[in-house]
Amino acid sequence: xxxxxxxxxxxxxxxxxxxxxxxxxxxxxxxxxxxxxxxxxxxxxxxxxxxxxxxxxxxxxxxxxxxxxxxxxxxxxxxxxxxxxxxxxxxxxxxxxxxxxxxxxxxxxxxxxxxxxxxxxxxxxxxxxxxxxxxxxxxxxxxxxxxxxxxxxxxxxxxxxxxxxxxxxxxxxxxxxxxxxxxxxxxxxxxxxxxxxxxxxxxxxxxxxxxxxxxxxxxxxxxxxxxxxxxxxxxxxxxxxxxxxxxxxxxxxxxxxxxxxxxxxxxxxxxxxxxxxxxxxxxxxxxxxxxxxxxxxxxxxxxxxxxxxxxxxxxxxxxxxxxxxxxxxxxxxxxxxxxxxxxxxxxxxxxxxxxxxxxxxxxxxxxxxxxxxxxxxxxxxxxxxxxxxxxxxxxxxxxxxxxxxxxxxxxxxxxxxxxxxxxxxxxxxxxxxxxxxxxxxxxxxxxxxxxxxxxxxxxxxxxxxxxxxxxxxxxxxxxxxxxxxxxxxxxxxxxxxxxxxxxxxxxxxxxxxxxxxxxxxxxxxxx
Ligand SMILES: Cc1cc2nc3c(=O)[nH]c(=O)nc-3n(C[C@H](O)[C@H](O)[C@H](O)COP(=O)(O)OP(=O)(O)OC[C@H]3O[C@@H](n4cnc5c(N)ncnc54)[C@H](O)[C@@H]3O)c2cc1C
Numbered sequence: 001x002x003x004x005x006x007x008x009x010x011x012x013x014x015x016x017x018x019x020x021x022x023x024x025x026x027x028x029x030x031x032x033x034x035x036x037x038x039x040x041x042x043x044x045x046x047x048x049x050x051x052x053x054x055x056x057x058x059x060x061x062x063x064x065x066x067x068x069x070x071x072x073x074x075x076x077x078x079x080x081x082x083x084x085x086x087x088x089x090x091x092x093x094x095x096x097x098x099x100x101x102x103x104x105x106x107x108x109x110x111x112x113x114x115x116x117x118x119x120x121x122x123x124x125x126x127x128x129x130x131x132x133x134x135x136x137x138x139x140x141x142x143x144x145x146x147x148x149x150x151x152x153x154x155x156x157x158x159x160x161x162x163x164x165x166x167x168x169x170x171x172x173x174x175x176x177x178x179x180x181x182x183x184x185x186x187x188x189x190x191x192x193x194x195x196x197x198x199x200x201x202x203x204x205x206x207x208x209x210x211x212x213x214x215x216x217x218x219x220x221x222x223x224x225x226x227x228x229x230x231x232x233x234x235x236x237x238x239x240x241x242x243x244x245x246x247x248x249x250x251x252x253x254x255x256x257x258x259x260x261x262x263x264x265x266x267x268x269x270x271x272x273x274x275x276x277x278x279x280x281x282x283x284x285x286x287x288x289x290x291x292x293x294x295x296x297x298x299x300x301x302x303x304x305x306x307x308x309x310x311x312x313x314x315x316x317x318x319x320x321x322x323x324x325x326x327x328x329x330x331x332x333x334x335x336x337x338x339x340x341x342x343x344x345x346x347x348x349x350x351x352x353x354x355x356x357x358x359x360x361x362x363x364x365x366x367x368x369x370x371x372x373x374x375x376x377x378x379x380x381x382x383x384x385x386x387x388x389x390x391x392x393x394x395x396x397x398x399x400x401x402x403x404x405x406x407x408x409x410x411x412x413x414x415x416x417x418x419x420x421x422x423x424x425x426x427x428x429x430x431x432x433x434x435x436x437x438x439x440x441x442x443x444x445x446x447x448x449x450x451x452x453x454x455x456x457x458x459x460x461x462x463x464x465x466x467x468x469x470x471x472x473x474x475x476x477x478x479x480x481x482x483x484x485x486x487x488x489x490x491x492x493x494x495x496x497x498x499x500x501x502x503x504x505x506x507x508x509x510x511x512x513x514x515x516x517x518x519x520x521x522x523x524x525x526x527x
Contacts, residue, residue, distance in 0.1 A: 034295040035061040035262070037484055038282050040269040041302030043072020044470045045460030045477040047252040047263070048101070049300050052481035054261035061294060062256065063284055065268035065303075069246070070253045072302075073431060073461070074470055076246025079424040081374030084336050084382050086428045088349050088363045089245040090115075090238040093471035095499040101474065102239070105251050110239045111369050116346055119181060120362075121353040123413050128351060130181055132173075139180070150174035165197035185353055188360040189386050191330055242371050245470070267292065269303060272311045278455045283313075298484045302460035302477070304329070304430055305446060320449045323442035327465055331394060332431035334363075335383040335405035338422040339415045344379045350414075357408040358393065359383045378421075383409065389429050398425040433465045447493075457483060459492060475499040 037053055039046045042064030053060040062070075069075045076083050091110070093099055102110070119126040124138045136144040151174030159167040165186065169178045186194050241247040253263045264284075271283035279299040284292045301308050309316050309324035316324070349363045363382035365372040373380055383405040387393040396404070402423035410417035433439075443465055450456060457480035461468040464476060472495060479490035479501060494502045 032293045032295070033061065035059045036296060037061075037298040037300065038294045038296035039063065039300045039302070040282060040308075041072065041460065041463065042066070042070040042249075042253065042263055042265070043302060043460060043473070044074050044249060045072075045302040045463055045473040046300070047071075047249055047256065048474040048477040049302075049459060049481040049484075050256045050261050050263065051105075051252050051259075052478055053484065054256045054259035056485055057260070058485065059261070060256075061262040061264060061296075062253075063267040063269055063282065063294065064263065064265050067266040067287055070263065070265070071246045071249030073428060074245040074249060076244030077426055079336060080338070080422065082336065082338060082365070082380040083244050083246070083372045084334070084365050084380060084426075085244055085246075085363070085368070086334060086426065086431070087332070087361075087384060088365075088368055088382075089240075089470065091240060091245070091248075091470070092238045093469075093499055095471055095475060097478070098471040098474055098499050101478075102248065105255065106241055106248055109242050109247060109251075111242050113238055113240050113348060113368060115236045115238060115348060116367075117349045117351065118347055119185075119351045119353050120412065120414070121180065125345075125347075125350075126181070130173075130177075132177070135177070135181070143176070143180075147174060147176040147180075150176040162199045164195045164199055165202040166194040168199040168202035169194075181353060184355060185351055185360060188358075189330075191386065191388060240368050242369050244365075244369065244372060269301075270311055271313050272299075272301075272308065272456075273313050274453055274456075276314075277452060279453055298455050298457070300457045300459060300477075300480050300484070302458075302463035302473075304433075304462035305443075305458070305465050308458075308463075309446060316449055320446055323445040326442045327439060328434040328436060329389070329430040329462070330432035330434055331387050331389045331427070331429050333385050333387060333394065333401070333425060333427045335385070335401050336424050336426070337381045337383060337402070337405050337409060337415070337420045339379045339381060339409075340377075340419045340421045341379055341415060342377050344381065344415050352412065354412045357412055358385055359405070359408050359412075360386050362409075362414065379415075381409065381415070394427065401425045430462050433462055433467055435467065439465065457492070464493070469499075471499040475501065 036059040037049075039049055039060060039062045042062045046062050046064070047070060050060050050062040064070055066075075069077070073086050074089050076085055078084075090113075091102055093102075117128050119128045119130070126138060127134050136147060139147065154171050154174045158171040162168050162171060166178065166183070169182045173182070183194050186197070190197065256263055266286040267284035268286070269282045270285050272279055273281040273283065273293075280295065282294045282296075282299065284294065286292075304327075306324045306327045309321060315321065345364060346367065347364060348367045349361055351361055352359050361384040363384065365380045365382060366376070370376065385393050393401075402425065405423060406417050406420040409415045409420065450458070458464050459477040459480045460473045463473075466472070468476070475495045476492040479492045479495065482488050483490055483492075490501060496502055
């Protein structure tokens with residue numbers, strides 16, 4: 001069964017000896033294993049924790065549901081030699097510790113990329129972030145006049161009070177620019193109307209990009225805010241592994257194994273056995289339905305909180321189950337098109353604001369790294385669709401999705417349908433944890449109950465229901481591992497948007513919620 005050679009009876013410094021016991025009944029838990037620490041999920045968080053523990057010579061196993069890949073949302077998939085991300089993954093962090101860790105794992109396998117990611121609208125490319133002068137020139141005199149008039153109207157008679165994302169943007173850019181450049185893309189991503197999203201999200205997300213500031217920025221060429229901080233949307237250089245983000249996580253997996261730790265694929269954790277005060281074992285099922293039980297002293301979960309609570313045995317109290325079932329997610333699928341063209345467009349990715357197509361963003365993978373394609377006379381484009389698991393897009397047959405992608409790339413004029421020679425589809429459930437009106441209340445109920453399981457740590461993106469980037473997911477995992485190692489007592493919920501850890505007493509204003517996402521108007525007003 002296992003993908004690793006079982007490391008039978010090998011005792012490592014400070015670790016619980018882990019061992020395998022084969023039992024005869026193949027329908028029961030046919031393999032039982034013990035490790036000092038058992039980790040659910042082989043994405044960036046689970047592998048970071050596994051690596052940290054292995055570096056300290058402590059026995060750990062990472063259990064990954066996928067039969068062959070690691071890296072989770074940050075994996076790199078492959079189709080006929082074409083490598084592609086689930087979305088493009090930039091490596092950018094303000095945390096020196098995370099940057100050092102990336103270097104330690106991948107070293108000179110990084111390439112430095114210059115970001116070019118424009119908005120595509122009515123067969124023209126516009127700067128992203130939006131540069132109003134550029135937009136006015138490209139939209140033509142009639143449209144430009146309408147934009148200027150609607151901007152003037154918004155300045156003279158601003159919407160008050162400013163409740164929604166829509167109100168906020170209209171007040172700063174005018175309704176015409178809002179309708180052209182903000183509405184359709186934002187609604188595609190989040191699956192809700194911009195009039196339902198809270199204004200504070202727009203204020204934080206689009207900060208520093210008001211019309212006036214954008215014009216001044218264009219004239220002065222500055223990229224720094226007053227405090228000298230890089231404005232996030234303007235980051236123009238970033239690191240990228242030569243073979244995509246999956247290279248980072250495949251290397252991390254290999255390092256863990258070299259250091260004596262274990263990473264097992266095809267191990268979906270389906271049962272968390274506990275006694276009310278501590279977790280005793282994770283039970284996994286593989287693709288053939290075979291079950292393994294992993295005992296341990298410490299447990300770390302990066303699996304989605306909803307699944308974690310569903311897996312509790314005995315079940316969590318009803319109010320905790322209700323809270324977990326109320327957590328929501330936004331899902332994502334990518335249609336990868338192989339195009340018989342050496343060059344399509346120079347961007348790493350493009351935001352699609354064309355009104356009549358469903359595609360939200362298009363990645364051009366060879367512009368992330370030339371080594372992402374096996375044949376330089378061709379390109380591979382990732383057509384990204386935001387959806388909900390089970391909706392029309394999600395359930396569409398792969399061949400129909402490839403046909404849709406081919407139609408849409410032709411319709412918007414970025415490639416000709418006849419140049420699309422092949423394609424594949426990858427679906428990513430739970431790509432985005434949703435921050436709705438009530439998710440924080442639900443999380444509080446869940447966290448209160450989980451606190452009673454003293455040897456269970458949570459880390460990562462869906463593992464904590466936080467809209468985290470890799471660095472943030474990794475930092476929560478590093479701290480969780482250090483708790484296990486006895487190197488401190490860190491509250492992983494206090495890792496902020498810059499993957500920095502805040503001690504108690506940072507004050508109520510400090511942001512501990514992860515990256516920014518829209519909230520519904522009602523929730524924003526209540527807080
Ligand atoms: C479209 C998109 C673009 C992004 N772009 C960037 C970017 O540019 N830069 C960046 O830094 N970050 C980016 N991110 C965020 C990044 O993908 C995540 O922060 C990161 O992958 C989270 O790591 P994780 O380990 O917490 O979770 P995941 O990546 O979700 O990994 C969790 C793993 O656990 C496994 N698992 C789940 N349930 C079980 C179970 N029951 N048993 C066993 N295993 C299980 C899953 O198969 C998965 O491998 C992007 C995300 C998306 C959706």
